């Protein structure tokens with residue numbers, strides 16, 4: 047065969063290619079960069095970030111005259127100290143510290159010793175039809191005869207009995223019968239108005255204001271003329287996306303409540319706010335969009351000069367005057383746990399649980415109902431009845447087992463338009479079972495708590511790869527894997543894509559009691575926490591499956607808080623974990639397990655520090671810390687699940703007899719008076735220019 051002819055190939059069209067030897071472009075063509083030698087300083091130095099450059103300039107400017115003055119006067123050290131203190135106080139009097147909660151807002155000047163607490167609620171005038179429609183839209187409370195409730199109650203009672211036996215407390219076998227027979231026969235006694243020193247002043251709505259805020263809103267008679275509807279802008283620690291139709295409506299309500307608190311409680315007129323700064327206390331596992339919206343509101347609606355933010359756990363340690371602790375904050379509708387080490391929150395130890403004091407109130411009401419509570423018309427949808435049950439909880443709920451015996455109590459029930467009624471009733475274990483349910487959270491009504499999240503406010507997305515980028519915590523992920531059934535479905539899906547070489551750890555089926563721990567310690571899951579023994583069988587199986595996946599994909603290493611192992615666990619697992627965070631599913635992890643999971647993240651990095659955390663647990667917020675002897679119960683249960691003999695556990699009392707509900711606010715007010723606080727202020731100009739991007743430079747945390 048003859049060799050093929052050399053030369054240009056003809057195009058299919060038959061045209062011939064002519065090589066002109068000319069370049070396609072006259073631009074210089076750069077070669078690809080060799081990544082090995084690539085280095086840039088872009089945004090790596092403080093002086094490249096405008097916001098930090100400005101801060102440095104401001105500080106230098108502020109320092110200059112002071113230095114000159116110092117030289118001129120040459121004051122002795124004592125005087126300077128005094129002056130500093132006075133300066134701090136004067137400075138604090140221009141800073142308003144705001145700690146918004148699901149039920150209460152705590153607000154006050156940083157120079158005040160204590161904040162003012164106002165209910166975080168607003169009432170809007172509406173037509174009766176609108177009010178009825180809104181009421182019908184929210185799901186009613188379940189009854190005390192609900193099967194799930196009764197099932198968990200049985201486990202709870204069993205645990206209570208074992209605890210009493212463990213501490214050798216005598217429980218009379220006929221206690222319940224005696225309570226039932228007394229309550230069945232109890233009849234109320236009418237108290238004429240002139241004999242009732244605590245009669246309620248119901249809010250007068252005859253002038254028909256469009257809105258009523260705070261305490262007054264709670265005292266509007268339910269069938270008033272005109273009618274009003276109550277709205278709580280924060281639910282379970284996040285924006286309440288159930289009761290609002292638009293983001294504007296919610297932000298508007300919040301700013302009205304704050305404005306009202308500032309003008310009526312702090313006596314600061316709205317027009318003066320541009321000369322004040324605000325410090326906002328935010329959750330540890332905060333929602334980025336929510337924080338951004340709140341800061342935006344403080345600048346745009348309330349016109350503050352500067353705004354700073356601080357995390358709850360860090361503020362709590364400032365308030366308690368300690369630099370390292372495991373902070374357990376049980377509020378009205380949410381519980382958060384975080385370890386703070388040397389003033390910084392350990393990011394992987396953060397836990398958020400959507401339950402709190404409100405759940406205890408509801409559980410107590412159901413338990414009393416089962417004990418023939420004599421006030422039969424109790425309707426927790428009415429504010430006055432909710433307040434009554436809260437009062438009964440505050441007065442009689444206890445976890446001090448020495449007090450658990452048949453007790454005779456009384457209360458006054460007040461309804462608008464009727465004179466007060468005095469009821470007597472007996473209780474037995476109801477007063478202890480209700481706070482104990484923090485360790486059996488399946489008893490709570492969890493389904494609707496977070497179900498509307500992100501229906502109004504979007505989830506925060508990374509601007510580069512559009513993945514969800516809300517804060518991430520290994521402790522939280524681990525609890526999700528153990529306690530959220532729907533997570534398991536996703537994990538199983540992932541499992542099918544991974545080599546299944548793992549051994550499945552045995553899920554515990556033991557009772558959640560003290561007694562069996564006298565001679566053995568609980569089985570641990572692969573993630574290093576006790577398995578959820580109280581959970582229904584389905585959840586127990588799911589947690590086993592999740593744990594096996596955890597091992598299969600290497601997430602076990604990731605849960606240890608090691609960033610390298612976490613990265614090695616694979617992007618799919620990480621992406622899934624992130625997607626699961628802050629979803630609408632409520633984790634029903636028991637409080638004791640959650641505390642252990644949080645501290646485990648510290649222990650995995652440094653065992654000695656972990657031990658220190660166990661010995662420095664502080665209980666803040668109103669939901670649990672105010673219940674007598676709850677710190678002892680928590681100590682016992684954490685020690686029990688952690689394993690006897692593996693180090694001591696101590697829940698410290700609130701320092702200086704401070705109200706645990708105010709500790710976080712107090713800490714934030716102390717923080718703003720420190721020099722370091724200078725670095726956290728965001729100016730309105732920074733905010734206008736950079737928006738939420740300035741947060742990464744202005745917060746003492748990054749994740």
Ligand SMILES: Nc1ncnc2c1ncn2[C@@H]1O[C@H](COP(=O)(O)OP(=O)(O)OP(=O)(O)O)[C@@H](O)[C@H]1O
Pocket residue numbers: 146147148149150151282283376377378379380381402403404407436439440441443667668669670672673707
């Ligand atoms: N003496 C008491 N005994 C029991 N519970 C109490 C007592 N005093 C207050 N509480 C409960 O504390 C809860 C309010 O606590 P707190 O003010 O810390 O919550 P919050 O900050 O509004 O809510 P959250 O932290 O959930 O957003 C309520 O559930 C209330 O019933």
